[in-house]
Amino acid sequence: MYRYDEFDETLVRERVREFRGQVARRLSGELSEEEFKPLRLMNGLYLQLHAYMLRVAIPYGTLSSRQMRQLAHIARIYDKGYGHFTTRQNIQFNWPALIDVPDILDDLADVEMHAIQTSGNCIRNITSDPYAGAIAGEVDDPRVWSEVIRQWSSLHPEFSFLPRKFKIAVTASDQDRAAIRVHDIGLRLHRNGSGDRGFEVLVGGGLGRTPYVAETVREFLPERRLLSYLEAIMRVYNRLGRRDNKYKARIKILVADDVGDFRRQVEEEWGKSDKDRLDAPLDEVLRIRRFFAPPKFEKPGDASVLLAKARTVDAEFDRFVATNTLEHRQPGYAIVNISLKPIGLPPGDISADQMDAVADLAERYSFDELRATHEQNLCLPHVRKDDLFAVWRALDEAGLATANIGLVSDIIACPGLDYCDLANARSIPIATRIAERFADPASAADIGELKIKISGCINACGHHHVGHIGILGVDKKGEEFYQIMLGGSAAADASLGAITGRGFSSSEVVDAVDRLIGFYKANRGEGERFLDAYRRLGADPFKEVLYGDIAHH
């Protein structure tokens, strides 16, 4: 893991000191709420429906046990005893008091964390593959370059007042687990024909009101030229991105307008730039790289006798291993996903005690490392197969052993009208009711991979456009309605879902999802996922299932 040196530490502490001064000016009335707003937003502090919300950055989703324990401490002392993991590998606290926020930021700085640029029209937290450094098939650890970008983008003097927020995701695998095609910039590290590493640079993806899948602006950018190229993209966007309409201000609008012209502008700007000055020097990249050296794995055989035996003895454990663990690139190890989607509870929420339990497990069994995933779950990246049973028992004791990763109840949902003042409808109760409907583990396993994503308004924080089944809450004359979209994906086969038709009331929507799943089960091919069946059969039969009865009346 990356560790701060005196420079990183000083910068973060100075930021806390600056914000402490700004909070004091707000509390004394010297700053109005209007004047204070952009300052708090630069520090991840939102004003929501009931209270302030503080969003803490977890750079590329990597956490140590010490950091997780500090998050638990913050949840206990300054919040109501829990936190909420987001779709961008961040954590949010929903109930801090303004006067406490500088202290929270100091507590975060004690463990090398911050809330810088987790909101505002600037470059946000860099996200990456949650299995970085653990999964097979990567050309490098994507966190090396994620950290290079984190540093470059922090307090950037030119790009802190962009037309709109800006999100960058990095992967080093062909399997896209970072949703790079729905980010403002997606970077895919790969090797070219000569064996050199470089980035495919995708620009202009995004969800929100006008969703787009990103366009490839450059097939191969030598990795050492990353920062100068990013500066060129950001400069073109800062100059030409629309500022007259908030809903047309994201870079996706500029790119969609004329991708050829956008590419030409970026290449022209890059051609003129002083690359050697802007790019991260090799020795700095090497310095950062050392922090991401693989842990000192033991060399057990791949087959674990203990694991095999435990799986035959305990069916629940067997199911957990089947759904929540993945093959590790190191024989004898596994990646363990921890679901934050227990049946009937809000997706992404975790209590302080659970945070401590997870921290203990990371320390004892996973080389002190934890990951937050963009699907609002957690992950222990490096667990010996021999230890899986013990880890599962501990997770079960902490209420964290829900075996539903990638299944129907592993739902992404935004906070919705329960917390957010932009929302038109509640998201969390719909997620919990769908999860309850499909709570039976055997039936969920039978349905297989199914990504349901729910947003409470068209800003799409719940990523409904890229759900296999997407659900969008709308307000219809003061009543909550839910539109259903089908066929979206945020993975390497990225696509945007299509609206099926009129919305369903809160009492109808779970039945509607049930009908879709029933139809899928009756018509799927051998091993065919819901998404693939939809793509094969087309929208019409699914619409018929949703609306057919009604149309016939």
Add this chain to the structure above:
Amino acid sequence: MAILRITDSGVLLDERPKGEEIALAEWRAGVRPEAGRFELFIPNTEDAEALAEIVKRFDAVILEFPDFKDGRAYTQARVLRERLHFTGELRARGQVLCDQALFMARAGFDAFEIGGGDAEGFAKAIGAYSFFYQPAADSARPIHALRAEKRAAA
């Protein structure tokens, strides 16, 4: 309107009269300044790089922040300093708040038109940080260069 300038002896309020200001549109219409100190106002919708031949005739360039959230002038400033090597005064006009002063200074601004004249607040904001990660238009050496220096000294 007071002008705050970053000078060798600190951030100072300067009450001296401004020079003769003409807007870019006026220049394009053929207006030429008379004599003395010339200042050019460039709207933030202009590509600064295309103005190389014009800006070099001026002692000062004024760039605008119609709203502090509109950050186009940061790019214009860096282009003027780093690519066109403009060495005259670069002045920020519009909604110029002390909370953005540091970014402005790093982008190459060395003068600020401010209403209240909070020289102290500006000086404090500009000095709030000891180190920066990225190279920009100021003289600060990026953190990676400081790290390399430290390693070399060790």
